[in-house]
Amino acid sequence: MKKFYKTVAFKHEAEDFWAIYKVSTCAVERRRAQFFAFLAEGKSETETLELTRYSVSGARQIIERYNRLGLSGLKDARHENQGAPPVLTAEEQQQFAAALQQDFDQGVVWDGNRAQSWVKEVLGKEIYLGRGYERMRQAGFSPQKPRPRHKKGDPVAKEASKTKS
Known part of the structure; x- marks a missing residue:
């Protein structure tokens, strides 16, 4: 099994991570909190990866994020991404x-x-x-396309077949 190659600079105890795990409604934040709680409790890297189902590269990313941001690095920041600005004003x-x-x-x-x-x-x-x-x-319009016409269609016969009411 590959190693993380990143050391966790713990600024918090396992209880802090478990507290976040218990109150959070965000699945991503809960999973990350669980990951760090296991490591803070002394579980091995291999066992933590098996329990949380993180990949080694995923673990490296969240370790780096936690080392940089602390507990706020556990949050899922995707909902804060506003996306690209609109093409047209x-x-x-x-x-x-x-x-x-x-x-x-x-x-x-x-x-x-x-x-x-x-x-x-x-x-x-x-x-x-x-x-x-x-x-x-x-703008309130839908793409329009004319109805297809049969190549061998006879317009005279078509008019004759229409029922007059």
Whole structure:
């Protein structure tokens, strides 16, 4: 079994970790607290890894995090990640929606490619095709596509077969 190669600089006792383990509602925080509680109690690295099901690399990461941040390093910080900023600002999205509505009123239907090229030409920003569709939905439009027509379809026969009410 590989060793951690990182020593835990314990600043807390096993009871501190077990207290966090008992009150926390976050599964990640509970698991990390359990990991450190086992180590603080003197369990071996191998036994701690078997009990907590951490990999060696995962253990190294949380040890480094605990050494750097202390007890706050046990928390799951993913929910604090706000993600990337939006590609279009609120003003640009309104401009996009206005152009989309204007073309729609003139009978022009946009697709994702058209939305993507409009953003590039007018706003000077690159967006992925899927983001073009998202911007359209955000503006209240759905991607439209004409119904398929049969190549050998006879328009005269089609009109004749329609029932008149």
